[in-house]
Every structure is written in structure tokens, then in C-alpha cells.
């Protein structure tokens with residue numbers, strides 16, 4: 620038993636659970652948590668919108684909203700704080716707030732500090748953590764969005780019983796996160812897992828990162844649409860939705876676009892898996908809604924290159940899971956044995972302890 624677990628037991632925040640029945644798929648330690656005791660707010664920041672959720676300690680979503688947002692605006696952080704503050708308010712009946720988690724499509728050197736480099740948002744050394752802490756008066760933990768989703772998978776999802784697994788996300792972007800010994804592997808600069816920018820083609824299309832032949836430039840949503848137009852599967856002005864519908868209806872040129880993407884992803888994941896030896900790969904993200912079109916060539920190619928057996932899991936995806944991942948950064952604090960969230964996680968724990976004392 621860790622010191623944290625003992626502390627939560629003393630506070631009455633968890634009950635000892637003798638057996639490990641996987642009711643609702645939650646891990647035993649969380650089964651014992653008093654779910655209604657506290658909540659966290661999570662926000663996923665995209666270039667043109669925000670998704671914000673309130674989540675209870677046991678993972679139950681209390682409410683969510685999506686609203687327009689201009690990340691490039693000079694007052695973006697003040698506006699982000701304004702969007703978050705109604706969720707941070709103590710409304711009657713809502714469990715007390717432990718803190719705010721922020722998921723960013725970019726690199727966060729240190730989740731405790733929360734300084735962000737995200738070219739997609741036009742953010743460079745943006746002091747997201749410091750600004751939100753001062754405006755909201757709450758603990759704030761900032762992390763790369765795919766890493767945050769991996770934390771949520773570890774706490775509540777398919778990674779709950781796995782010490783070592785890979786998360787790969789497909790959609791407009793392509794990303795990955797490695798959970799090793801139960802914690803996200805962050806690398807030397809917090810930039811580990813930039814899977815979308817591994818080179819897979821010598822003279823491939825130009826990527827939004829400025830390099831050529833990146834995985835994301837080959838299989839990201841925009842790349843699929845581009846290939847489909849070049850192949851005559853869709854016309855100019857038509858997008859992914861029509862491409863998917865035509866592929867599902869059996870149009871060969873449209874099906875080929877996804878089959879090619881499945882093959883490219885299968886080979887790229889085999890590279891990652893052969894190096895890292897995860898127990899399972901969880902494939903997530905909005906791109907999985909068309910997974911049946913990727914799956915055949917993906918599995919064939921991956922299995923042809925894998926040195927060992929590997930399980931792939933693809934879940935139905937809901938875009939609010941990005942924001943739920945951000946909230947999990949806060950909710951994971953009691954289980955953050957390595958102190959990834961640093962002082963911010965300690966503040967979350969102190970709040971949790973305070974609630975334990977008052978009940």
C-alpha cells in the first residue's frame with residue numbers, strides 16, 4: 620500500500636476492496652473511492668474551439684460544453700479562463716472542485732509549470748499554467764492532450780489493468796503516448812510520443828510541421844481527403860464525410876484511400892511496438908469512426924512486421940474524451956506516485972484531504 624493510498628483510507632476517501640470485481644470496468648482502488656466526494660474540470664484546447672467537462676472522482680461526467688475559441692488571439696488565455704470559470708464555480712449540489720486539467724495539442728515541458736509550445740495554436744512558451752492558476756485560483760495541471768488521454772485510459776479505461784501500453788490517436792492529427800510502469804513516459808523534454816511526425820516517406824507530402832513525409836501528412840484527415848481528390852474519389856470542396864460514405868458504399872477508389880492509410884499505420888505501429896514492447900495498443904481518436912475501413916490492411920501489415928504477439932483495442936470514440944483526459948490529470952493526483960504533477964498534484968491532494976476531514 621502506498622503512502623497516498625493509506626492517507627486516503629485514513630480520510631475515508633477510499634474503502635478497502637477485498638476482491639477485484641470489475642464493475643463498470645473500474646479498477647479496484649477506484650471502486651473504493653467515494654465518487655461523489657470531489658470533482659475536476661478538464662479542457663481540451665483546439666485552434667478554433669474548446670471542449671470543457673466536469674468529471675467526478677469516479678470518472679462520471681457531470682456536464683460538458685463545446686464553444687468557439689481563437690487560440691491565436693492575443694487575449695486567448697484570459698478568454699480561456701473566462702470559459703472555464705463557470706465550471707469552477709461552487710454551485711449548490713456540485714461536489715467540491717479539486718483542480719483544472721488542460722489538454723494541449725503540443726509540447727508541455729513540465730505539467731506542473733504548464734508552459735506550452737504548440738505551433739497548431741500559434742503558442743510558443745505560452746504560460747498557460749501560471750496564467751490560469753492566477754485567474755482561477757485553482758490547482759492547474761497542463762499536459763499534451765494524447766498523454767492526458769493515456770492517463771484517463773490508465774485510470775478508467777482499457778489501460779486500467781495494464782502496466783505497459785501504447786495509445787495511438789488518429790484523426791486530424793496523429794499522436795501517441797506510452798504508459799510504462801503505470802505512468803506516462805514523457806522523454807527528456809516532455810515531447811515523447813510525437814508519432815505523427817516520424818518520417819515514413821522519403822518524398823511524401825509536406826506536413827504542417829514543415830517537414831516532408833511525416834506519418835500525419837500521409838494518414839491524417841487532411842491527407843486522406845487530398846489523396847481521395849487526387850484519385851477522383853471525391854470532388855473539390857467535398858470532405859472526409861463524403862469520402863467515408865462513398866467508401867462504406869463500396870466505391871473502390873474511396874476504399875483504397877483508407878486501405879492505403881491502414882497499411883501505412885500498420886507498418887508505423889509495428890516499428891513502435893517492436894522497439895517498445897507494449898502489452899496492448901489502444902487506438903483512439905475521431906479517425907476511429909471509420910476504423911472498419913482501415914482495419915483489414917492495418918492488421919495484415921502490422922502482423923507481418925511485429926516480432927511478438929500484440930493486442931489492438933479500438934473503442935467507440937466520443938470527442939469529449941479529450942477533455943475527460945484533461946480532467947483525469949487532476950483526478951490521477953492521488954495515484955501519482957512519481958509526482959508528475961509536482962506541487963499542483965500536492966495541492967490537489969491537500970484539497971482532497973481537506974474534504975475528507977470535513978465529511
Ligand SMILES: [Zn+2]
Pocket residue numbers: 815816826827828829830833835836
Ligand atoms: Zn510533421
